[in-house]
């Protein structure tokens with residue numbers, strides 16, 4: 782009898798030990814079903830780190846007189862077209878932040894894929910206190926060739 786009880790107890794604890802594993806596995810399942818916005822932000826972050834961060838900084842604050850801040854900026858959360866144009870061509874239709882002049886030059890990234898441009902722009906539109914909308918790769922694609 783005693784050994785039976787022990788077997789039951791062991792069985793009980795073995796099952797109990799697996800409950801968190803099952804719960805965690807279901808948690809991962811949710812991660813796989815993230816919204817398009819979350820997936821774009823997650824994909825855009827490493828692009829920002831490798832291509833933009835030296836100039837615009839990890840916190841988006843920019844470099845005084847050299848590069849603009851991207852923090853809580855209407856330029857960043859507003860119209861998508863100038864942002865897409867900027868990445869493809871390296872220049873803005875309107876001057877950046879209140880017409881201020883910066884000593885650095887924003888590079889053009891014509892070699893970046895539609896996905897990379899869409900994701901990095903979505904990343905900056907949702908970071909640094911910005912609450913902008915998603916930019917889709919198809920929106921970048923539709924501007925290729927239009928922008929010089």
Ligand code: HEC
Nearest residue numbers: 832833836847848849856873877878883885886887888901
């Ligand atoms: C060599 C430094 C440098 C790098 C690298 C760089 N930028 Fe810039 N960026 C600038 C400068 C300088 C300006 C201001 C341009 C102007 O005044 O016309 C600017 C402007 C901008 C603006 C417009 C800001 C505004 O308020 O209108 C955005 C958006 C932007 N950059 C995003 C990016 C992204 C995204 C990347 C990476 C893919 C990037 N930049 C990489 C220097 C840089």
